[in-house]
């Protein structure tokens with residue numbers, strides 16, 4: 001989930017560790033139930049009838065005490081103050097609602113009518129439900145989310161080791177000059193699977209708030225470098241006759257594939273910019289060399305760009321003599337040797353690791 005996603009912001013604002021969540025948990029434990037509107041706006045004002053203007057700090061204890069009263073509580077947009085308590089909310093009764101109880105129906109209608117975040121805590125069912133516009137979300141028990149997040153981390157671990165093997169194999173094939181489109185598609189498919197499960201875990205982390213620290217650390221360790229490596233694979237194989245950025249392919253176009261579509265190599269080859277032709281998967285394709293060259297220490301990106309612009313593909317760079325490398329802008333004798341030695345080492349390492 002992206003941090004600019006409105007759902008991300010809402011879940012973050014009610015995650016464990018926030019004052020509002022501590023208060024909601026208090027009310028949940030006290031089994032009094034509550035109806036809380038976050039932030040007052042022009043659309044809300046006409047719907048509020050009666051109640052008290054309180055304007056006290058939003059603390060878990062204050063929320064707990066005020067939730068004992070009937071009616072709704074209105075807190076400030078910044079979640080720092082409790083503005084009103086014991087108010088009656090009168091949303092349009094014509095607004096459709098799928099809820100059964102009056103409290104929840106009111107919450108849903110107020111959220112739809114005012115577009116504000118409305119929180120309903122059920123007295124009988126022990127759940128906290130969030131509403132905003134047409135969006136509805138029942139917060140899950142932290143233990144349940146932690147269990148799911150741990151399971152997702154284990155799956156990610158497996159996917160990641162398959163991806164790592166795929167990348168090593170791809171490197172070896174690149175130096176042997178026998179990469180086929182199917183092999184590239186298989187690696188990109190694994191990349192996308194890793195990124196999808198990463199996104200799922202990030203959603204759990206948002207919802208877990210301070211309880212998600214360990215999961216967050218595990219995630220970071222597992223996916224460190226995956227995005228850069230993925231970007232470089234796509235940069236290496238994207239059809240350059242088309243004006244498109246590798247980042248766009250990675251961040252948007254692959255995301256649009258359904259889980260089933262992702263399993264078809266032709267769809268990935270197509271996204272890379274190659275029109276479908278008979279047996280395209282079996283055809284040989286040559287990498288430009290961004291991924292391999294980025295692994296060579298102390299070579300600036302501008303030099304990598306110059307090299308690839310001049311030579312077109314990795315094979316040509318590997319086969320270039322020191323004198324030929326020397327001709328490129330930004331490369332002198334020392335750097336030419338660094339590049340040649342570096343590529344040789346990467347090649348040997350890929351050949352060696354392929355069999356581990």
Ligand SMILES: Nc1ncnc2c1ncn2[C@@H]1O[C@H](COP(=O)(O)OP(=O)(O)OP(=O)(O)O)[C@@H](O)[C@H]1O
Pocket residue numbers: 033034035069070071072087088089090100101102103104105106121122123124125
């Ligand atoms: N329009 C409203 N404005 C303010 N508060 C309301 C409104 N409707 C219901 N409530 C609050 O909700 C409380 C419970 O209502 P009700 O039991 O019908 O709702 P419910 O959806 O079944 O909730 P629960 O699952 O907690 O029982 C009321 O006592 C009142 O405090």
